[in-house]
Amino acid sequence: MRIYCHFCDSGQVNTYLVTAGEYDCDALIIDPADLDNGLISIIETNRYHIKGLLVTHDHEQHVRGIGTYKKIYPCPVYAYRKSVMGYECIQLKETRNHEIASFSIDILHVAGHSPDSLVYVIGNAIFTGDTLAAGRISSTSSMSQRHLLVRNIISKIMEYDDNYLVFPSHGCPTKIRIERMFNHDLLESEVTMS
Amino acid sequence: MFDARICSYPGCRTYVSKPFSTCFHHSDQKDKALILEHLKKILSERTIVKDVTIVGGDFENLDISGTHIRASNFSFSTFRNCNFSSSRVSTSFFDMCIFINCSFDDLHARYTVFSGSNIQKCAFTGSTMVNCNFMGIDSIDNDFSGSDLYFSNFSMSRIIRTSFEDCNLKRVNFRASAIRDVSFRYSNPEEAFFHKEEL
Numbered sequence: 001m002r003i004y005c006h007f008c009d010s011g012q013v014n015t016y017l018v019t020a021g022e023y024d025c026d027a028l029i030i031d032p033a034d035l036d037n038g039l040i041s042i043i044e045t046n047r048y049h050i051k052g053l054l055v056t057h058d059h060e061q062h063v064r065g066i067g068t069y070k071k072i073y074p075c076p077v078y079a080y081r082k083s084v085m086g087y088e089c090i091q092l093k094e095t096r097n098h099e100i101a102s103f104s105i106d107i108l109h110v111a112g113h114s115p116d117s118l119v120y121v122i123g124n125a126i127f128t129g130d131t132l133a134a135g136r137i138s139s140t141s142s143m144s145q146r147h148l149l150v151r152n153i154i155s156k157i158m159e160y161d162d163n164y165l166v167f168p169s170h171g172c173p174t175k176i177r178i179e180r181m182f183n184h185d186l187l188e189s190e191v192t193m194s
Numbered sequence: 195m196f197d198a199r200i201c202s203y204p205g206c207r208t209y210v211s212k213p214f215s216t217c218f219h220h221s222d223q224k225d226k227a228l229i230l231e232h233l234k235k236i237l238s239e240r241t242i243v244k245d246v247t248i249v250g251g252d253f254e255n256l257d258i259s260g261t262h263i264r265a266s267n268f269s270f271s272t273f274r275n276c277n278f279s280s281s282r283v284s285t286s287f288f289d290m291c292i293f294i295n296c297s298f299d300d301l302h303a304r305y306t307v308f309s310g311s312n313i314q315k316c317a318f319t320g321s322t323m324v325n326c327n328f329m330g331i332d333s334i335d336n337d338f339s340g341s342d343l344y345f346s347n348f349s350m351s352r353i354i355r356t357s358f359e360d361c362n363l364k365r366v367n368f369r370a371s372a373i374r375d376v377s378f379r380y381s382n383p384e385e386a387f388f389h390k391e392e393l
Contacts, residue, residue: 001195002265005285005305007325012345012365014325124198124209134309135329135349135367161207165195165287171367172327172347178289178309182330182350184370184390 011061056129112149
């Protein structure tokens with residue numbers, strides 16, 4: 001598996017290109033925020049076959065590139081909702097070992113930041129969208145949603161091994177171990193909960 | 195990415211060092227020597243170092259300058275007097291490492307993790323380190339002057355006698371860090387985050 005991190009200036013969102021191998025193989029896009037020449041060049045040079053656009057949640061800055069992707073790489077959109085940006089989606093629910101193309105994916109429903117937030121676990125990489133970022137949890141609309149988000153992160157994401165890699169939609173990558181040690185929001189909430 | 199298989203040594207959860215079935219720490223001396231020899235060969239050729247896992251390695255006087263390190267994992271390693279100048283590093287993991295007297299001048303790093311590391315007497319001058327993770331580091335007597343640190347994260351760190359002069363600090367996160375004898379002269383700390391409410 002290979003992971004390309006692509007920073008989209010508009011909205012400061014990370015789009016991830018996940019490929020099954022090094023060359024001429026299946027690939028997925030996580031958070032189709034934008035599609036520019038840099039990303040097209042990687043896809044075309046390495047002859048990746050885009051098999052799906054995986055949406056972590058339906059916020060405009062994370063999905064505004066869907067139309068462009070679908071024009072160039074006709075492929076299904078996968079999301080929690082029936083449709084995103086007017087495009088029909090294949091609905092995903094929380095499940096383990098879900099097969100998309102040649103990928104086996106654990107899908108976690110981690111509500112809190114938004115009701116439709118999904119987290120994708122592919123191999124040893126966790127794509128957390130806007131749930132867990134390096135050193136913090138994402139914003140929520142109320143304290144009850146924040147409590148829900150913290151509970152979901154602890155019970156669903158933090159149960160993975162310390163060595164799992166975490167790729168959030170905003171900011172730098174991290175690891176489960178690092179978040180256990182240095183995530184200020186999670187440490188703070190542990191104190192509150194205890 | 196680097197091999198995600200777990201070390202076969204009972205109880206160890208570390209990733210293996212290819213092509214062996216154990217991690218670097220649990221490899222026997224002969225295998226360790228082979229792994230290091232292979233790494234040194236790649237480095238000497240100044241080609242791309244990719245998908246390498248050496249967890250808990252110990253490197254001294256290593257010249258990594260001008261190489262491209264990609265999708266590699268060097269967690270829990272020690273680097274003394276190593277030269278990373280003008281290297282390009284992407285999506286690689288140097289978490290929980292020790293860096294002493296190393297040069298990272300003119301480094302181009304993106305999506306790279308240095309979290310939990312102890313960094314002393316190192317120079318990062320003129321570097322571009324965008325979207326890099328420095329959470330929970332101990333930074334003592336280091337120089338980041340003239341660097342672009344856009345969107346990097348230094349939260350929960352201890353930063354002492356470290357220079358951030360003439361740096362781009364836009365969206366850099368210093369939340370909950372202990373900062374002492376640090377200079378931000380000619381930089382833009384007003385665009386960085388120091389408190390939770392600003393995030």
